[in-house]
Amino acid sequence: MSTFWDRKEKPYIVILFCLPFVWMFVSLLMGQYFPDPGKLLMRLSGIWASVAVVAVMAMTLIGKVKSFRFINRYRRFIGLTAFFYALLHFVIYLVLFAGLSWTWISSDLVEKPYIYVGTLALVILAVLALTSTKAMIRKLGKKWKPLHRLMYLAAISVIAHLWWQVKDDISLALYFSVFLVPLLIMKIPTLPSYKKLFKKT
Template sequence: MQAVNQALRRVPSWVVYPLGLLPFLWLVFRGVTGDLGVDPVKEVEHSLGLTALQFILGGLVITPLRWLTGINLIRYRRAVGLVAFFYACLHLLVWLVLDIQLRWGEIWSDLVRRPYIAIGMVALLILIPLAVTSNTASIRKLGKNWVKLHRMVYVVAILGAVHFLMVVKAWPTEPLIYLALSVLLVGFRLYHLFVVRG
């Protein structure tokens, strides 16, 4: 495992950003080739939201992976979180511009009639301060409060998975798997925080 970690040290954290763009570029390619199905707006909206959730869970798995295997990916966690925020913002932008077409009067109506939209909004609002403070200056300024603030990603993961499940409006396997993974990862982190560390 030491050899793996030594090899990882040679890979700069900025590599996460171009790699993180690959799902977006693939989505663009699918759009250009007409491979987005009968409702391309919904497909783009869904794909961006799902990618955001995947990166959120990817960020959450980094610490347990180190505990269980010794593989240290901590230096990439900030970039992973920022990529997740990028996709969450794109997800919202597609909904506002392409789906609801900036009909602002309908936003409040949708928030009331469709709880999954409100849940998604809350998750994104929580992500904003996490993204804004994802820098060295904020870590130094906030100290221990920075760690407490960034534990809110646990809430984001659960809300994101619930949002996904409610969007589908059924009980298929995929959203249930994401919800189970979210609960498992958050539960593991909380167990380590309150039981193992005391």
């Protein structure tokens, strides 16, 4: 690969994945999302979280090709990006949708059960983010890899979250499924490694 891919590209990758956040933030300050900023920001943050989930899933596969191995060093960063946008989506829900009212949330949960699977994806991304440090990789040893394969369950939850909330427009659910479903199918052969999670080391 060219000498560009010699860690010099790192700042550009960071800027690229921070851009949607900066763009959302500036547009919000400029009043572009009014009168209903919650609705649009919820959709945008959800879309960017999904994009990052697709990116992580695709990276594990592309990173196996010899000349693309360099992308493996960005997997952690893109995983953290997915967590960041999912957390942002969650905060927007709590603040702009629910106005931090627990009574409102509990009645909304009855109406929108797809929130549960979204939350499952968020919790998995949080666990993976917390266990992605060098110290945790060392501590978890052989259990680290099967644990981090929970990313597939997170991807399945995202697909369920998107299809479950479809009313008439299926486009977004369809676009993300077109990427995620084949990537998930290709991962099926790695599933037996889950046995390692329950083995004593």
